[in-house]
Amino acid sequence: MKKSGKILISILTLIVVCASCIALVACNSSSANGKQIDMVNVELSSEQYAFIFKKSDDALKESVNAVLESKKTQIDEIMSKYLNATGDELASFGSSSIKTTPSGADDELVVATNIDFAPFEYYNGAKIAGIDIEIAQLIADELGKTLVVVHMEFDAVVPAVETKAEYDIGMAALTISEDRAKIVNFSNPYYDTTQVLIVKANSVTPFDYCTTKAEIESVLSSLKGAKIGGQTGTTGQQYIKGNESLEFGGYANIEFNGFDAPGLAVQAMLNGNIDYVIVDKAIAVTLLKNFNK
Numbered sequence: 001m002k003k004s005g006k007i008l009i010s011i012l013t014l015i016v017v018c019a020s021c022i023a024l025v026a027c028n029s030s031s032a033n034g035k036q037i038d039m040v041n042v043e044l045s046s047e048q049y050a051f052i053f054k055k056s057d058d059a060l061k062e063s064v065n066a067v068l069e070s071k072k073t074q075i076d077e078i079m080s081k082y083l084n085a086t087g088d089e090l091a092s093f094g095s096s097s098i099k100t101t102p103s104g105a106d107d108e109l110v111v112a113t114n115i116d117f118a119p120f121e122y123y124n125g126a127k128i129a130g131i132d133i134e135i136a137q138l139i140a141d142e143l144g145k146t147l148v149v150v151h152m153e154f155d156a157v158v159p160a161v162e163t164k165a166e167y168d169i170g171m172a173a174l175t176i177s178e179d180r181a182k183i184v185n186f187s188n189p190y191y192d193t194t195q196v197l198i199v200k201a202n203s204v205t206p207f208d209y210c211t212t213k214a215e216i217e218s219v220l221s222s223l224k225g226a227k228i229g230g231q232t233g234t235t236g237q238q239y240i241k242g243n244e245s246l247e248f249g250g251y252a253n254i255e256f257n258g259f260d261a262p263g264l265a266v267q268a269m270l271n272g273n274i275d276y277v278i279v280d281k282a283i284a285v286t287l288l289k290n291f292n293k
Contacts, residue, residue, distance in 0.1 A: 036270060036291045039284045040197040040207045042216050045246070047235060047280075048189035049120075052161050052170035055185055060168060065188050067142045075190065078134045082119040083282060087289035090119060094129030098137075099148045102166050109145040111136050112167040114154035116261035117231070118286045120173040132171040135190070153260065155233025158184055173280065175235045178245035195239050196284050197228075198266060198277040201292070205276075220251050227274040229265035232258030236278035266291060 053061045068075065082090070102110045113132065115121045121130035128149055140147035152160060154172060161170040162183045175193070176186050197216070199205045206219045230236035235246065237258060242250020257274050259265040265277045266287055279287070 034293065035201040037266060037288060038199050038201045039281075039288060040199060040205075040210065040216065042207075042210055042213060043194035043196065043281070044213055044216060044278075045195045045235070045239060045248070047175045047193050047195075047246075049173050049191040049193060050176050050186040050189045052158060052174055052180065052184040052186055053168070054161060055183070057168070058185070061185050061187060063143060064139055064169070067139050068188055068190055071138055071142065074138060075135055078131055078138075079191070081134075082131050083285070085119070085289075087293060090129075090286065090289065091124060094124040094127030094133075095137075096125075096127045098128050098133070099146060100128075100150060102148050102150065104166065105146075107145050108148050108168075109136070109140040109143060110148045110150060110166055110168045112150055112152060112157045112160045112170045113172040114157060115149070115151045116263070117154070117173050117283060118290075119282060121171070131191075132173065136169075136171050153233070154231055173283075175246075177235075177243075179243070191282075193280045193282060195236055195278055196281045198269070198279060198284055198287065200269060220254065223251075223254055225255075226253070226276070227255045227257055228276045228278055229257040229259055229268055229274040230278045231262050231265065232260065235280065239278060262287060263290070 051064060053064075082093070085093070099108075102108060113121050115123055115128060115130075117130075119130055120132045121128070123129070133149065136149065137147050150167070157170045157172045157174070158180055161167045170184070173191075173193075174180070176189060180186070197207060199207065206223070207216060210216045210219060228240055230240070237256055238246055239248045240251055240254055240256040242248050257265070257268065259268065262277070262279045262283050265274070265279070268274050269277050
């Protein structure tokens with residue numbers, strides 16, 4: 001009888017343990033379902049963001065550089081506010097009172113940008129938010145001007161500032177490059193960045209055990225028939241396709257798919273239309289916050 005009792009207790013204990021394991025697996029499965037993307041946390045480049053001006057407008061460039069220097073504390077606070085924000089906090093930022101149509105008045109600071117690059121510029125419903133947007137407002141206030149923000153395709157920002165009189169400045173998380181410096185002037189740099197890869201969460205990838213740039217590059221060179229997406233006109237595109245001035249050799253074995261916004265590239269990856277996404281690291285971190293809810 002005692003032996004039978006011990007056996008019964010053992011069986012009951014096993015049932016409880018198994019039930020606990022099943023519950024734990026179910027919880028983990030639910031958590032995994034809420035996570036859609038991962039970032040390969042290996043830096044692939046070394047870049048700096050700056051604002052752009054017409055070659056003929058040295059006065060505005062110098063004025064903006066002076067603001068960047070004198071308001072460094074406030075700019076650092078803006079950076080921290082966005083870069084350390086949760087997804088819910090990012091969704092609460094912005095202003096609905098920013099003008100979006102230039103009037104041609106001399107007292108306006110007209111910014112050409114692409115409002116699809118959170119956390120540097122993005123829409124929150126009717127509000128416009130982002131690091132660049134708040135810095136732009138700070139600059140406009142210091143210069144005694146009314147801020148006007150005009151949205152356009154990312155690869156149209158540099159030509160717009162270069163050729164169109166109505167645009168005073170380009171602010172779109174723009175990487176300093178020799179190619180761009182030939183046609184526009186840059187402000188002093190205000191942010192250091194790098195390119196990173198985004199992959200599907202909970203999936204096996206050839207990058208899983210890569211810890212260095214050289215290892216990532218080796219894997220990229222070995223891929224066959226791979227499709228990597230990113231925002232059209234960005235440094236990520238140049239990294240895959242190649243750009244001598246940025247010292248990117250490119251990957252002839254990889255097809256680059258361009259999208260109007262980084263989030264669209266991620267969605268295409270999740271839909272199975274492309275394999276991976278390449279994007280600036282700060283944007284990747286924001287995408288993780290938005291997609292992994």
